[in-house]
Amino acid sequence: MTDTIAPPRHPAIRPGATAIVTGAASGIGLAAATRFSAEGMAVWLADLPGEALDAARATVAAAAQGDAxxxxxxxxxxxxxxxxxxxxxxxxEGPPALLMLNAGIEAGGQLFSEAETWHRILDTNLWGVVNGIHAFAPAMIEAAAPGAIVVTGSKQGITTPPGNTPYNVSKAGVKAVTDALAHDLRNRGNGHVTAHLLIPGFVYTGLTKARGVKEKPAGAWTPEETVDVLLAGLARGDFYILCPDNETTREQDAKRIAWAAGDIIENRPALSRWHPDYAEAFRAFSRGR
Incomplete structure (x- = not known):
């Protein structure tokens, strides 16, 4: 009989420690909370009240290891x-070892959407992260025990494609805040608590379903596949945990991100990837020429 070797884990993920997950009623948050519970962690699910949150608690409890x-x-x-x-x-009874600030909404916002839509998206996606860091990080730092703060970002907060502007703005802000958090934690000297930015690919979640997509598209990953990449990235100590999917490779993502940064360096028009005068140049760049 061959012993099964457990995969490496970030030291924050340990039996008996506490994990807090926001946006835990569905999607990536639910998949992550389920995995943490299966690792023997005590898990707190934070989301808006309702049947989805109640059902999520039952799902996660069914996966719990021991009496967590x-x-x-x-x-x-x-x-x-x-x-x-x-x-x-x-x-x-003490601060969490792992805080996952995952709550997010899309809400179909556009550049000229009414102020209510802008506030709803920014309040959840950006202020939800700022509020979470301010509420939990000081105690986690003072505990001087291994800890991790995971923030769910978006590729749209890096390449900022046309449309969906409030969401893009919120996720660009999330990246900036998480960058600052990682720098702050790194320079405190003890290094017990680390920050990580999860950047999912195309994932079949509640946001996708809200757009009327009733079945998982072939190009999309499941939330569970995304959490697999998250756990591996945490174990390696990665800050940027950039996830591919079934239609976009990591190499393609790298090209798109590099092109977006190149708009500034090369003084190209804003969002030149979608500018007709630069369409062929971007295609050539994507092919490595």
Whole structure:
């Protein structure tokens, strides 16, 4: 009989420690919470109140290793007081080892969408991250124990494609905040708590379903596949955890990101990847020429 060797894990992922996941009622958040519970962690699921959150708690509890507790805590991440209430409840016996700030919405916003749409997207996607960091990070740092803060970003926050402007802005802000967090943690000297930016590819989640896609497209990954890449990236100590999918390779992503940065360096028009005068140049660049 051959012994099974467990895959390497970030030291924050350990039995008996606590993981907090926002946006945990579906998609990547639910898949991550389920995996953390299966690793023997106590898990807190934070999301808006309702049947989805209740069902998620049952799903995660079914995967729990040993007697690790699973708790659902209704939370509006864009509300600072609500995030502080989550902190007070979850940290009653000590700070979490792992904080995953994953909550996000798309809401179909455009550049000239009404202010309400802009606020709803930015409050959830950007302020939800800022609120989470402010609520939890100080205690995690003071604990001087291995910890990790994972923030879910987006490729759209890096290449900022046309349309969906409020979402792009929110995710560009998320990247900037998480960059700053990683720098701050690195320069505190103890290095016990690390920051990581998860950059998913095309994933079949609640956001996809909200656009009317009822079945997983062939090009999309499942949330579970994305979490596999997350765990591997955490184990390696990666900050940028850039995920491919079934239609886009990591090499293609690298070309798109490099081209976006090149707009500034080469003084090209904004979003030149979608500019008709640069279409052939981008195609040639993507092919490595």
């Amino acid at each position: 507790p699973v708790r659902a805590f209704p939370t509006d991440v864009g509300d600072r007081a609500a995030m502080e209430a989550l902190r007070d409840a979850a940290c009653a």
